[in-house]
Amino acid sequence: MTAIAARIGQVVGAANVITDPAELLVYEADGLTHGRTAPALVVLPGSTAEVVEVVRIAREAGVPLVPRGAGTGLSGGARPVEGCAVVSLSRMRRILEADLANGWVRVEPGVVNLDVTKAVSAQGWYYAPDPSSQGVCSIGGNVAENSGGAHCLKYGFTTNHVLAVEVVLSDASVVRFGGPAPDAPGYDLLAPLVGAEGMCGIVTEATLKLLRRPEITRTFFATFPSTDEAGAAVSGIIAAGILPAAIEMMDRLAIEAAKAATGLDWPDVGAALLMDADGPRAEVEHVSAAAIEIARAAGALEIRVPRDEAERALMWKGRKSAFAAVGRISPNYLVEDGVIPRSEIARVLREIERMARDAGLRVANVFHAGDGNLHPLVLYDARRPGEEARAAALGGEILRLCIRSGGSITGEHGVGAEKARFMAEQFREPDLDTMAKVRCAFDGAGLMNPGKVFPTPRLCGERPGPYRPHPAEVAGLAERW
């Protein structure tokens, strides 16, 4: 490995290769810190050409590559595997070109999500996907995980906003697909690439669609006795034909945590909703007033409308800081990410409460109610023997509940290494097999980010025809689909 590090160092400069065990510690995990594996080395390439050379060297040596953006992922998507090289794209952080007449910006993968918006906001534009970590997470990571955010109810996810990419594949070729123009002839390769969690290749450039800031945004905050009434309000608003820009729910514990962290004067209630409507003035005024009426009819205790932008920002700060705020009320917690049909919210939340009680744990809920994307935060104390394991087990049971309810094990955090084992519960074997075939078209060598998404390692068939066992299968190291 020392020889490989030296060769890579010749390409990217010795200063951009990390092999010192102390420095490697940072790269052992992403935002999901409990699963840790030390990589053999970390390389920080500075250009597409350097990425190509790194891939070439790694391929020759049979060293798996784990691409990494800002390391904020919550599913272990950037978790190293034994003997791998982590490819950190954090040095490639230039905004290459902004073409506002055509409504797009071309960036390197290390650019921070919020910096895209900052670069064009003076002209009235913005980049829509807004994961809660948008102040630190990178576009490359967003593309890998198909990141969402509070406003994807109306505006869609990363996949709806990536127009084109440049990718280095595992054979060291550089391919570009998509384009600022729509409907590029051929297969929609952006579809499998966005959300492929780094398993298709290393994205070295992305062209992103920009949107014009809506004319106005109206926000309100409503409190309810319990999540039942809040859930009914959400259903009522949607049933009235309203498409909010965002509609977020917090339960009692999450409200308590957010208050503790931000000093907001929110009341102690069973549930709260935070809703944004945006668009043309008259439409938004109408929709916002109608939604407030529906919330009242559903049993809202109190409605607060921010007096100005500062007050609105504070309300959103309370919501967006809720994850971290849970640290104020519990020494440890797990962040889950599951999706259920919107109409099931009240029932599923009651079920989660029951499951938590049975496990002797508490669960705080703060989530994107408009699209049924739950974020149960399982609270525990790692100092108490067995509690961490019970928390992990409860998290898993919550995901199973999402699957049983007709939903999904992830709405925006990705499958990564952490949830791969649940894929076989949400999908059947032929479904996974089809996904694996798609991946093989991009990475026949299985070099890129192995061990993610799929519950068991999968090999690409060398050629169609009768089944022939791969040496790794014979050795019991891998399963063919």
Add this chain to the structure above:
Amino acid sequence: MSAAPRPVAEGDAILGVRPRLALEPASLDEAAEALGALARDRLAVAFVGGGTELDLGAPPSRLDAVLHTRRLSKVREHAPSDQIVAVEAGITLAELQRHLAPHRQRLALDPPEPERATIGGIVAANAFGPRRTRHGSVRDLVIGMTVVRADGVVARGGGKVVKNVAGFDVPRLFCGSLGTLGLVAEVVFRLHPLPEASATVAFEGLDAADVAETVPVLRDLGVEPTALAALPPQGAGRGFTVAVRFEGFAPGVREQVERTLARAGGGDRVEGADEAALWARHDAARAAGDVRAKATFGPGRVADAIEALRPLAATLRGGALVVHPAIGVAFAAGTLEDAAATAGAVDAARAALARLASGALVLAAAPAALRARADPWGPPPPALEVMRRLKAQLDPDGRLAPGRFVGGL
């Protein structure tokens, strides 16, 4: 098997290529069984829905069988409160909309010929209409899909919830793949509410520069139309008719219409039957004649794109342009007169469009005489090699509509 072949009819041919077998499975199981049997016999097969997009692409290089989806026409599940619907591929768009309307919902897709066009065909051909301006294309509305692979295996991707990032996005990959990766058997969509009100502002006699201006002008105005299109003039009129449609709650529609009329002089408010007639003109103009070229370009390059397409339209009898300025798509449609002249104009337009932010031109319909002189797909895309490998993974024997797609895939 239960989906026994029926006699082949004239209408089973695809761009003049006649199959030997025609299959009409009535269920997912029958479709899987049929494809499994075709795989065992190594027969080439193409999938047919309503037949509205069969002229897109190249003729199949080999065709043993066609599989019609018309008997796969059930609504599998409609959850109004979750705003999702799961349907079989053979249901027509119009029938689906009739099913949804009593629930005050719709699928926000409006390609031409909704009474004929099936969901499977719309997905496979990435068909769209003017509302793409606001709601996006098929890929923005599909949330789940059941496909039958070339080997007869049934595979599902996505799910029944709008927000879902579990696994590789197979459903979106199949959008626009023209039946060359597998049979689109069932599709799950997100739905939108039927708007309470609708009104269109129409402007007559606009030139290319005016059409190009509509996008920035409306954007700066802060209004959000659901559809925007430039249509050929009626009768002896000159220039384009530009139609701007607003849908939503009545107060919002009223105010946006008024603001648009106040900002841009000379517009007319069009509602009710007149509005329907105006938008029917869009569908008719796109389908006029036997040649339909679809050009794509960066939405900031509308005027250049119109200039690039005018010489092509001029080679066609009754040749006219339909432009979707906010999407970055324009159609040139008309009747072929001189295949060599039109083919030359196609080449010239392609060269010009390629300079307009990665633009391209695809022949969505063309008589054989034109197809013989101009590749319907144009030059191979830069990532063709990856596309080839993808095709080889999912259809290793090359039996699904071989030769129909880009680069001979």
